[in-house]
Amino acid sequence: MSATVITDPAQLPIAFEHALNAGDVDTVLTLFAPDAAMRTVAGEFITGAEALRAEFGGTVAARGKLTNAQRHTFVGAGTALLVNDWTLEIDTPDGERIARTGTTANIARQDxxxxxxxFAVLNPLGTA
Structure with a gap:
């Protein structure tokens, strides 16, 4: 695992994309605050490192390939709102390759x- 040091919140989605596409769940987890939470694409709300590890591990197992396109990064009071358009290609259990798309509303915080x-909150479903 390589700890990724992010000093600009706009770099978080890029680092996340690279680590996930490399299948490096350990590095993905270094991008999250210890008490981080996520709303999954299935709409479930998960918290904690083990739940995040399981979620991202499943994406890696499905040969996930993520592409992020940044829209906005708004920063204030040690907090950032990160809005990105994304596409995630995965293999389904029956072997079909599908692509999902969406727009995030992610929150990051500064140490x-x-x-x-x-990342403090990852919400790939944006405002949905």
Missing amino acids: PYAGTWA
């Missing part, structure tokens, strides 16, 4: 001492 950024 006030180190100045680094990490």
